[in-house]
Amino acid sequence: MLKMNNIKKVFRTDLVETHALRDFSLQVEEKEFVAVTGPSGSGKTTFLNITGMLETFDGGVYELDNEDVSKLNDKQRSRLRNEKIGFIFQSFNLIPDLNLFDNVDVPLRYRGFNAKERKQRIENALERVGLSARLKHLPSQLSGGQQQRVAIARALAGDPRFLLADEPTGNLDSLMARQVMQLLEEINQQGTTIIMVTHDSELARRAHRNIHIVDGQVSDYQDLQPVLDVAEA
Amino acid sequence: MFQYYLKLSWLSIKRTPMLSALMVIAIGLGISVSITVLTVDYLMSKDPLPGKSHKLFHVQLDTYNKGNTDSAPGGLPYQLTYQDLMNLSRSEIPSKQSRSLRSGFSVIPEKVGLTPFSRSARVIDNDFFEMFKVPFLFGSPWEDEVNNKAKKVVVIAKRLNDKLFDGENSVGKTINLDKQLFTIVGVIDTWEPTPRFYDVNNGAFSDTEQLFIPFSLIPVLELPSWGSNNAWKSEVFESYEDKLRSETMWLQYWVQLDTKAKQEEYREFLAGYVEQQRPLGRFEKEDAKTDIKDVVQWMENNRVVSDDNSVLVGLSFMFLAVCMLNTIALLLAKYLKRAPEVGVRRALGASKLEIFTQHIVDVGLIGLAGGALGLLLGQLGLLGVKSLYANYERLVNMDLTLIATAIGLAIGASIIAGLYPAWLICRTNPSIYLKTQ
Amino acid sequence: MLEIKPILSALLRHKSSTLLIVLQIALTLAVVVNAVYIISERLSLIDSKSGLPESEIFTLGMNAFGENPDLKYDIQADQELIRNMPGVVDAVVINATPLGRGGDNSSVAGTKEDYDNGNNVNVAFYRGDSHMLNSFGINLISGRNFTEEEIIYNRGYVDPKVAIITETVAKRLYPDGNALGSKIYFNNYEVTIIGIVDYAVSPWVHHPNHDMAIFNPLVHLDAFHRVLVRTEKGALKEVMGQIEEKLLERNPDRVVFAARTMAENRELSYQGDVAMSKILTVVIALLVTITALGIVGIVSFNISQRTKQIGTRRALGASKADIQRYFVTETIILTTLGLVIGTILAVTFNMHLVDSYQLPPIQWHYIPVGMITMLVTGILAVWVPAKRASSVSPAVATQSI
Incomplete structure (x- = not known):
């Protein structure tokens, strides 16, 4: 469970102060699929970065699985991120000189798994996204859609509870975008909570819930589908 | 990781x-x-001699008259006079000691095909070999009594032994130096300390001598100095004895003092020696200094x-x-x-x-x-x-x-x-x- | 029109790389200026004249053995033999030779009081017979040479009565010019100056009074002695080749060794200075190369970071040309800044050298010369990357990310 209460985030330069998030509150339940929409500069990405603990915030409380994130040091936050959160980016962000195997290996290395376990997990993750035959390929040898699938495999390899996606289909043509979206839905059905920032309202409609951010605040909730397991729990 | x-x-x-x-x-x-x-x-x-160098000391005395100070660092001359060396070497305080001079000879080979050649020689007491850990290939240093009673014996270096005797054990054979026959008592193995720490003021990077001769031969053979001679006093030398009696500083002196107590005792002995010499008209300076410096200090003092x-x-x-x-x-x-x-x-x-x-x-x-x-x-x-x-x-x-x-x-x-x-x-x-x- | 203001603000935004390059240039200048200065000092030392016709002179050592050799007879016979060899101008048996690195020296003064008060000067002594001056190839300015009667042959040392001195000694002891006929004191000796020669140097090139010498008419009857031979032009090699054989033919009971031309003596005397100059030259070359490579590396990096900006x-x-000028101007600003700091460092470093190693303080003109060299290096180093920067296509600006 993810809970934000009155989160504030201010960017300062010498001349201007930008309030990226102001009194931002949100709760995301287990196994939800949340789409976050909003205009450029509304604070979507800042929200996602704070959620993933890549950025600090200036006020409010953020609890991840009942743990107050602001009280953790860098090492603990990194550990938490490594164990519980997977990231997917618009531009895939695969490391260009690592082959697929080694790319998926990255989060597992920081987890400290032994070689056998890592190999097992990498193979499973790549199989899940349908790319198990290309372990030794470099990212540049793949199409955009394939690269994003590798990125998803990398995000999933450590069995995170949350998957944070920032415009995951933004750089893909519509056919590939559909495939990736399908993959995300499957993953969600298998139990991973997904928070996805997107421009695409059609994609957003396929999520359980839509959050619209304007000027750093949640302006609108829209429950599209009930979350099955939560309803039962 | x-x-x-x-x-x-x-x-x-x-x-x-x-x-x-x-x-x-x-x-x-x-x-x-x-x-x-x-x-x-x-x-x-x-x-150059880890573990031992701090026990070996070079002796310095300021024998100059009032108007003169040595240009060496600290104002103390590098070398000593013959008379001081003879007097100091009677002390029982050092466990080992060696007087030292750089000299040289013409070697006149018996071997066919070789013409006479000159070689520098180190003129020393027999403790020198043990004090400076000189390795022997054949034989040994000369007997203790040779330090006081001159005898024409010699220790030669491996290189010379190779040249004259084709590397065979030459102990007991003779070698002709300046038309005098010397009996070989030992041959040392290759020993080329660099810098040549036992005599840094006569060329710290020169080759080691290939002949080692008893110091007691100096007055007998009237050996010349192949190193530096420092004289400040106007003295007329009509004969070699005049030089031995003079204030010319041309000799070196190493003593081994194993403990701090011995080193202190020796410093006091040197101070006492200066006082004892004053009535003879020597050591004019009221604050005539004496010093002992160990191997490393000596190298530093001489700006090696x-x-x-x-x-x-x-x-x-x-x-x-x-x-x-x-x-x-x-x-x-x-x-x-x-x-x-x-x-x-x-x-x-x-x-x-x-x-x-x-x-x-x-x-x-x-x-x-x-x-x-x-x-x-x-x-x-x-x-x-x-x-x-x-x-x-x-x-x-x-x-x-x-x-x-x-x-x-x-x-x-x-x-x-x-x-x-x-x-x-x-x-x-x-x-x-x-x-x- | 130079765009100094935008460049400065860009530099301030990249503080760390700016600072690094400035520091690097500063240190390089400090080292180069001082090293070049040391080299030039050494080179002028190596070039210093000896006053001898060096290409006509060689020296050798001789060690006599044999039972009680008649050294006086031997020395005189040897001198006569060498002097009569074809191709030989003159020769002398002597205690020491110029640039020979071994010999005798003593402190001397013009009066006994000066001597006793320490107001004296340390000078090299040459001892031999009346052929010394001719063998050295030096000339009397005033006075006369030694007569045969004045020559003392002795084993050991006997006080001589007369001396010939170099003009440098005369000027030092008798600044008023009345040295000839006056006395030289050292300790209890008193010697009359009978002649003054134009120039001679000591055996030790690093002696503080290397350009001073005193000649005494004294021949040491030692088994070991040195010989200095002056030959006719071009005859040196031939005489040197025969001399050992001739000497041993006359008397085989000695060893002749260390026959060296003056050129060889010079090389041995200045070995350390030559070595120091060469080592420092290598260090300077490497240092300037490294700094130039550093500038190339940093500017290339800056350009790769600013590709879009350049395109815009x-x-x-x-x-x-504008783009090239931008980067060249940037480097000139950085280099100048580095050179200002470097000048301070260079002077500080030099003061340390003067304090610790008795080097003379640096002459000011080394600094601007060093600065110009560094500036040129900087501009040359920036040329290639700046050229590349200017070839960035304007289309880059419109490409989206």
């Missing part, structure tokens, strides 16, 4: 071959210059390490500093280029410490390569130095300590150079690199 |  970092480092070197090569060259050049200069400096100043060398050591470290500044700049460039990857790694759960460590390992690997290159270039540098100085052949060879120093210096300096770039990269905000590529 | 400038109408 260390292996993983090494692997990443290797990948990054492969990705930026130019930048990496520039860094390795910068570090390599810095190390090679430093290690070349340090090698010469270290070998010149290192303790030249000023040029010290200047070069300073310069070489400034050179290394420039190379390291260069490396820091290149590292900054390389790491900023890699910032997006670091952003991804952070997002995937790497802590700042892990990123920092990864980059320090990276720098360390480059440093290691730079150190290896530095050692290779350093060997070239030493070859160059050898070709510039006539007497440096034996001096400029790297030993294990120096090789370890070079590698340690390279890795250490690189890691210090890498601290700032690695710190900078580990604390940059990852999120700004994730949005775009 | 090009799109907005900047010419290729």
Whole structure:
């Protein structure tokens, strides 16, 4: 469970102060699929970065699985991120000189798994996204859609509870975008909570819930589908 | 994790071959210059007799009259007069002692095909060999009694033995020196201390003598000095005896004093000796000083390490500093280029410490390569130095300590150079690199 | 029109790389200026004249053995033999030779009071017979040479009555010019100056009074002695090749060794200075190369970071030359800054050298020369990357990420 209460985030330069998030509150339940929409500069990405603990915030409380994130040091936050959160980016962000195997290996290395376990997990993750035959390929040898699938495999390899996606289909043509979206839905059905920032309202409609951010605040909730397991729990 | 970092480092070197090569060259050049200069400096100043050098002392007396002071550092002359040497050597305080003079002979070989040649000789007491740990190949030093009762015996060096006797055991045979027959009692193995610490004021980098003759032969054979002679008093020498009685300083004296107590006792003995000599009209200065200096102090006092060398050591470290500044700049460039990857790694759960460590390992690997290159270039540098100085052949060879120093210096300096770039990269905000590529 | 303001603000935004390059240039200047200065000092030392016609002179050592050799007879016979050899101008048996690195020296003064008060000067002594001056190839300015009667042959040392001195000694002891006929004191000796020669140097090139010498008419009857031979032009090699054989033919009971031309003596005397100059030259070359490579590396990096900016400038109408000028100006600013700091470092470093190693303080003109050299190096180093920067296509500006 993810809970934000009155989160504030201010960017300062010498001349201007930008309030990226102001009194931002949100709760995301287990196994939800949340789409976050909003205009450029509304604070979507800042929200996602704070959620993933890549950025600090200036006020409010953020609890991840009942743990107050602001009280953790860098090492603990990194550990938490490594164990519980997977990231997917618009531009895939695969490391260009690592082959697929080694790319998926990255989060597992920081987890400290032994070689056998890592190999097992990498193979499973790549199989899940349908790319198990290309372990030794470099990212540049793949199409955009394939690269994003590798990125998803990398995000999933450590069995995170949350998957944070920032415009995951933004750089893909519509056919590939559909495939990736399908993959995300499957993953969600298998139990991973997904928070996805997107421009695409059609994609957003396929999520359980839509959050619209304007000027750093949640302006609108829209429950599209009930979350099955939560309803039962 | 260390292996993983090494692997990443290797990948990054492969990705930026130019930048990496520039860094390795910068570090390599810095190390090679430093290690070349340090090698010469270290070998010149290192303790030639570890564990023993602090027990061996060179004796100094200020025998000058009031108007004169020696130009040597500290104002004390390097050498002693014959009369002082004879008087001091009666002391029982030193456990071992050796008077010493650099002289020389014409060697007249019996072997067919050899013409007479001259060789310098070290004129000493028999304790000399044990005090300075001179290794014997055949035979041994002469008997104790020869120190006082002159006898024409000689210890020769291996090189001379090879030349005259084809390397066979020549103990018991005779050798013709200045038309006098000397009996060989010993042959020493190769012994070429560099610097020649037992006589640094007559050429610290000269060759070791090949003939060793009893000091007691000096008045008998009227041996000439092949080293320096310092005279301040106007004395007319009609004969060799005049020189022996004079104030000319031309001899050296080493004593072994095993304990602090013995050393104190000997200092007092020297002070007492000065007082005892005053009634004879000697030691005019009211504060006539005496001193004993151990081997290392003696080398320092005689400036075995030249000023040029010290200047070069300073310069070489400034050179290394420039190379390291260069490396820091290149590292900054390389790491900023890699910032997006670091952003991804952070997002995937790497802590700042892990990123920092990864980059320090990276720098360390480059440093290691730079150190290896530095050692290779350093060997070239030493070859160059050898070709510039006539007497440096034996001096400029790297030993294990120096090789370890070079590698340690390279890795250490690189890691210090890498601290700032690695710190900078580990604390940059990852999120700004994730949005775009 | 130089765009100094935007360049400065860009530099301030990249503080660490700016600082690094400035420091690097500063240190390089400090080292180069001082090293060049040391080299030039050494080179002028190596070139210093000896006053001898060096190409006509060689020296050798001789060690006599045999039971009670008649050394006086031997020395006179040897001198006569060598002097009569074809190709030989003159020769002398002598205690020491110029640039020979071994010999005798003593402190002397013009009066006994000066001597006793320590107001004295340390000078090298040459001892031999009346052929010393002719063998050295030096000339009397005033006074006369030694007569045969004045020559003392002695084993050991006997106080001589007369001396010939170099003009340098005369000027030092008798600044008023009345040295001839005056006395030289050292300790209890008193010697009359009978002649003054134009120039001679000591055996030790690093002696503080290397350009001073005193000649005494004294021949040491030692088993070991040195010989200095002056030959006719071009005859040196031939005489040197025969001399050992001739000497041993006359009397085989000695060893002739260390026959060296003056050129060889000079090389041995200045070995350390030559070595120091060469080592420093290598260090300077490497250092300037490293710094130039550093500038290339940093500017290249800056350019790769600013590709889009450069493209934008090009799109907005900047010419290729404008872009090149931007980066060259940037480097000139950085280098100048480094040179200002470097000058302070160079002077500080030099003061340390003067304090610790008794080097003379640096002459000011080395600094501007060093600065110009570094500036030229900087501009040359920036040329290639700046050229590349100017070839960035304006289209880069419009490419999206």
